[in-house]
Amino acid sequence: MAQEKKEKRRVAIMEAAVKAFSQLGYHACTMNQVAREAGVADGTLYLYFESKEDLLIKAFKHVIGNLMELLDKELVQFNTPADKLKRIIELHFQVMENDPSLAGFMQFQLRQPDPSIRQAIRRPLSSYARRIEKVIEEGHKTGDFRASLGARAMRRLIFGGMDETVSAWCFRGEKDSLADKAGPLLDAILHGLAAK
């Protein structure tokens, strides 16, 4: 049906946009480049999205949505908070490593200065944050994690550590596998830097 085809193309355009925006960022990327990446004409983009900004926001929601869906499916398979945390970090790194353009896209969009974009991006992003905090709070309840450390502050450390690791990997052209960095990062987060 025509409806299905349209939806396919809508998704294809969003995925082309992720790729195109990930090269040099949103501002430096022209709609013409997105159109070429998607294999359509400039004007066609406007049959599917209202504006460049609309396309960015929808594309961001699309990729975060995918990641959250994947995460939810994965997390139920683990029981302890520590295992869940481990899985979050591993999955984050795996997904970014499998699709470097997604990694670049996220890196740039997370620090989008434009307020209306920031605003639109806040909700999907905080759905990710909330999932991390949930795991930390669960650890507080089970006694696996120290209750003296607030869930929000810990989430910032975890997310910041993951994000900085991905950033180094994707910009500073680190050669080695991103997935290999999950173990050490988890160890540092769980047990800290200090010797006993």
Next chain:
Amino acid sequence: MAQEKKEKRRVAIMEAAVKAFSQLGYHACTMNQVAREAGVADGTLYLYFESKEDLLIKAFKHVIGNLMELLDKELVQFNTPADKLKRIIELHFQVMENDPSLAGFMQFQLRQPDPSIRQAIRRPLSSYARRIEKVIEEGHKTGDFRASLGARAMRRLIFGGMDETVSAWCFRGEKDSLADKAGPLLDAILHGLAAK
């Protein structure tokens, strides 16, 4: 002398640029806005800087230079690696809290997608990274820090945690003092999330 005056104005323009760029980011900010912030005419900017990009890069080096100078003066006053690490985090938070436009500026510029800007920014940034890694390596030597955690990976966790905390404070409009977050963050980094 004319020389001194020129230098004063050069610095004033860089500081105006930091302020102007911090509002909506580099791309959305016009040279006219920078000029108005600095109290000069558009054309005057080009008597002091080659281009908008040149101004951004020089301004970034300027602020990082200031921060490094301050950091070096402070760090010599502490002996143990843990105290030094504590001071790094405190200072970072204090500086950003004292000058929110600096915080915004750094947040945006750290994720600049433009490759020539990234390239120009790399060196001053890694001078910061190296200072953090030095402290970690010192801790390895004294036995205060676990040697099994690589200095580079730990630096990413520390820097990422600080950066994410500043980011949350300056974008998500967290009300409470940034400086207050230094203690808990250090605790988490040193002793980890896991209960004993």
Next chain:
DNA sequence: AAAAAATGAATGATCATTCATTCAGGAGGA
């Protein structure tokens, strides 16, 4: 009165967006 600095209107380039035009393919008729 030179020289040096500063000015800001004008220039030219770069896109996001629009819209008059073209195209593709399905319905129906012979």
Next chain:
DNA sequence: TCCTCCTGAATGAATGATCATTCATTTTTT
């Protein structure tokens, strides 16, 4: 089967707005 006609989708050249940058002119300094 072949031939219109019709409709919604797609096209891409043209438009208009937005700046970074320049430079002829003015102001300030020496």
